[in-house]
Amino acid sequence: MHSEGTTPRAEVRRKADRADYTRGTIDAILDAAPICHIGFVDSGAPVVIPTIHARVGDTLYVHGSPASRMLRHMKAGAEVCVTVTLLDGLVLARSAASSSMNYRSVVVFGTARLVVDPEEKMAALQALTEHVLPGRWDEVRPVTEKELKGTTVVAVAIDEASAKVRSGPPIDEEEDEDLPIWAGVIPLRLVPGAPVPDAASRRGIPAPQSVAGYRVEPESGS
Amino acid sequence: MHSEGTTPRAEVRRKADRADYTRGTIDAILDAAPICHIGFVDSGAPVVIPTIHARVGDTLYVHGSPASRMLRHMKAGAEVCVTVTLLDGLVLARSAASSSMNYRSVVVFGTARLVVDPEEKMAALQALTEHVLPGRWDEVRPVTEKELKGTTVVAVAIDEASAKVRSGPPIDEEEDEDLPIWAGVIPLRLVPGAPVPDAASRRGIPAPQSVAGYRVEPESGS
Numbered sequence: 543m544h545s546e547g548t549t550p551r552a553e554v555r556r557k558a559d560r561a562d563y564t565r566g567t568i569d570a571i572l573d574a575a576p577i578c579h580i581g582f583v584d585s586g587a588p589v590v591i592p593t594i595h596a597r598v599g600d601t602l603y604v605h606g607s608p609a610s611r612m613l614r615h616m617k618a619g620a621e622v623c624v625t626v627t628l629l630d631g632l633v634l635a636r637s638a639a640s641s642s643m644n645y646r647s648v649v650v651f652g653t654a655r656l657v658v659d660p661e662e663k664m665a666a667l668q669a670l671t672e673h674v675l676p677g678r679w680d681e682v683r684p685v686t687e688k689e690l691k692g693t694t695v696v697a698v699a700i701d702e703a704s705a706k707v708r709s710g711p712p713i714d715e716e717e718d719e720d721l722p723i724w725a726g727v728i729p730l731r732l733v734p735g736a737p738v739p740d741a742a743s744r745r746g747i748p749a750p751q752s753v754a755g756y757r758v759e760p761e762s763g764s
Numbered sequence: 765m766h767s768e769g770t771t772p773r774a775e776v777r778r779k780a781d782r783a784d785y786t787r788g789t790i791d792a793i794l795d796a797a798p799i800c801h802i803g804f805v806d807s808g809a810p811v812v813i814p815t816i817h818a819r820v821g822d823t824l825y826v827h828g829s830p831a832s833r834m835l836r837h838m839k840a841g842a843e844v845c846v847t848v849t850l851l852d853g854l855v856l857a858r859s860a861a862s863s864s865m866n867y868r869s870v871v872v873f874g875t876a877r878l879v880v881d882p883e884e885k886m887a888a889l890q891a892l893t894e895h896v897l898p899g900r901w902d903e904v905r906p907v908t909e910k911e912l913k914g915t916t917v918v919a920v921a922i923d924e925a926s927a928k929v930r931s932g933p934p935i936d937e938e939e940d941e942d943l944p945i946w947a948g949v950i951p952l953r954l955v956p957g958a959p960v961p962d963a964a965s966r967r968g969i970p971a972p973q974s975v976a977g978y979r980v981e982p983e984s985g986s
Contacts, residue, residue, distance in 0.1 A: 551806070556832050576851055576952075577865070581803040581810035584773070588803035588810050590847040592869050610778050625812040629798055629954065634975065638893045638904050639911045643799070647814055671860045675950075682860050683940055689861045711962040718905055724969045726961040728897075728978055730798075732851065735951035740933040747946045753856065756950055 552651055552702045562705040571648045571705055572597045574759050575626035576674070576732070580604065582615045582622050595624065596666065596673035602650060602698045603657070603666035616654035616696040624650040624698055631730050635712035636723040642712065644727060648705045652698040666695045677752030732758045774873055774924045784927040793870045793927055794819045796981050797848035798896070798954070802826065804837045804844050817846065818888065818895035824872060824920045825879070825888035838876035838918040846872040846920055853952050857934035858945040864934065866949060870927045874920040888917045899974030954980045 554561035562568070572578075578595040581588055591612045596603050602624055606613050616622060631644035657663050664685065671679045712725050737753050776783035784790070794800075800817040803810055813834045818825050824846055828835050838844060853866035879885045886907065893901045934947050959975050 551809070551811075556829055577849065577867075579801040579803075579812050579814075579847055579849070581801075581812035581845070583805055583808070583810050586805070587773070587843045587873065588805050588845045589773075589873075590801050590803035590812055590845045590871065592801075592847060592849040592867070594865065607778055621809045623803070623810045623812045625801055625814060627799065627801070627814040632896055632956075632978075634897065634900065636905050637911070638889060638901070638907055639915065641893065641896065641900075641904070643816065643896075645799075645814070649812065651809065651811075667860060671863065674854055674863065674865075675856065678856065678863075679860070681945060682863070683858050683943055683945065685860055689859070693861065711960070719964055721905055722969060723903060723905065724961065724965050724971050724975060726959055726965050726971070726975075728959050728975060729957035730954055730980065731957060732952055733955045734854075735953060737948055737950050738933070739946065739948040742941055743946045743948050747944060749946050749948075753946060753948075753950060756854075758952065 549702050552649065552704045554704050554706050560706045560708050562707060567705045567707070568648050568700065568703050569597060571628065571646045572602065572626055575628055576758065578624050578626045580612060580622055580624050582612060582620045584611070584615060594670055594674060596669035597700070598665060598669045600700050602700055603669060603695055605667065605670055605693055605695045608692070608694045610694070613694045613696060617656035617694055620654050622652060622654050622698060629730050630709065632728040633712045634725055634728065635714045636718040636721045636725050637715065640712060640714050640718070642708060644709050646705065646707045648703060650698060650700055651702040654696045654698055657695040657697050660690060663690060663695045667693065675752055675756060677750070681750055681752065734758060771924050774871065774926045776926050776928050782928045782930050784929060789927045789929070790870050790922065790925050791819060793850065793868045794824065794848055797850055798980065800846050800848045802834060802844055802846050804834060804842050806833070806837060816892055816896060818891035819922070820887065820891045822922050824922055825891060825917060827889065827892055827915055827917045830914070830916045832916070835916045835918060839878040839916055842876050844874060844876050844920060851952050852931065854950040855934045856947055856950065858936045858940040858943045858947050862934060862936050862940070864930060866931050868927065868929045870925060872920060872922055873924040876918045876920055879917040879919050882912060885912060885917045888919070889915065897974055897978060899972070903972055903974065956980060
């Protein structure tokens with residue numbers, strides 16, 4: 543499945559049957575992944591840093607302190623690669639070579655753009671807060687002018703991207719299929735534990751529904 | 765905490781109080797993370813790809829098809845950045861700006877080395893199989909000569925690395941502490957579901973203890 547937006551570097555080469563270039567698939571994976579890994583080049587060498595991302599339409603946003611090495615590179619218009627991966631299971635074949643993982647991943651290539659417009663910046667902060675916990679934006683104390691100025695927000699357009707998805711059982715070599723070895727999948731899922739209120743909240747503020755009812759993926763993607 | 769092995773680029777700049785350069789911490793996080801994200805530079809631009817890793821002593825190994833773009837770069841001696849991240853919780857403060865994540869991450873910088881010695885290669889494949897599921901190496905059909913030759917294995921020395929860890933409750937601005945807003949942590953954990961046997965295994969091969977008793981992190985790191 544190729545879409546108009548795909549470029550050679552965003553093309554999946556290995557296991558191309560697992561590739562998906564449709565924006566619906568790409569967006570669903572970007573939205574479901576709690577964090578991303580951002581790659582940039584510093585003095586000729588690659589650097590990969592985990593951070594929170596959020597999607598608004600055709601744009602990915604990340605934020606942080608102006609002192610962050612990653613954001614200093616990004617706001618200067620660096621080329622970046624934003625990758626998200628959701629691990630869905632261990633795929634246990636009868637041979638090590640045929641064993642694998644079930645996963646959903648997206649790779650986005652792009653040039654970072656510093657967000658200067660205060661309205662776009664505020665919308666990005668809202669999206670980032672809501673990406674972590676839907677409903678949280680309306681619960682927290684509003685962002686101050688000082689916080690808005692003190693936060694760097696950068697954007698990456700989602701126009702050069704690909705998804706790669708593996709699901710289902712192991713595929714053994716034909717001659718291995720009858721070996722008396724257990725084969726199958728151990729599904730994996732990121733699940734929330736019971737919320738732990740901080741000291742002040744323990745003195746009587748109940749957890750809102752956003753917290754009490756939180757699930758990492760409300761509708762499972764696997 | 766600085767150890768001998770740290771170099772300027774491996775030094776944590778932001779939130780330096782969360783940094784840890786001790787090998788015990790670094791190794792424990794590398795071992796606990798099911799997958800890593802590898803960054804390399806292709807035609808001047810960064811690329812970040814998720815893959816399985818395994819640690820043997822002071823060396824990280826990754827493997828795959830000789831046709832993989834990542835492995836073609838790595839076996840040519842590319843500089844790489846290997847990053848692993850374990851997400852331990854959503855940290856919900858009373859303001860968006862003070863909200864955060866609890867996590868354990870490690871960043872390793874190094875030059876990839878193609879593994880050619882068949883013994884080191886076999887030991888790496890064993891470590892990779894055992895990293896995914898402890899005990900699996902002795903259960904699967906042994907690796908053939910053809911598979912060994914047909915798999916590319918590359919190594920990265922763990923001598924330029926840092927860990928970054930955040931744990932515990934949110935830290936609000938002092939003036940926000942008495943706001944009537946719930947604050948606290950939602951712990952997150954990657955949890956296995958019930959193993960799903962493939963068609964042949966359903967016909968009577970019981971799941972071994974490695975599978976039936978699997979936990980992603982046998983002793984929780986958070």
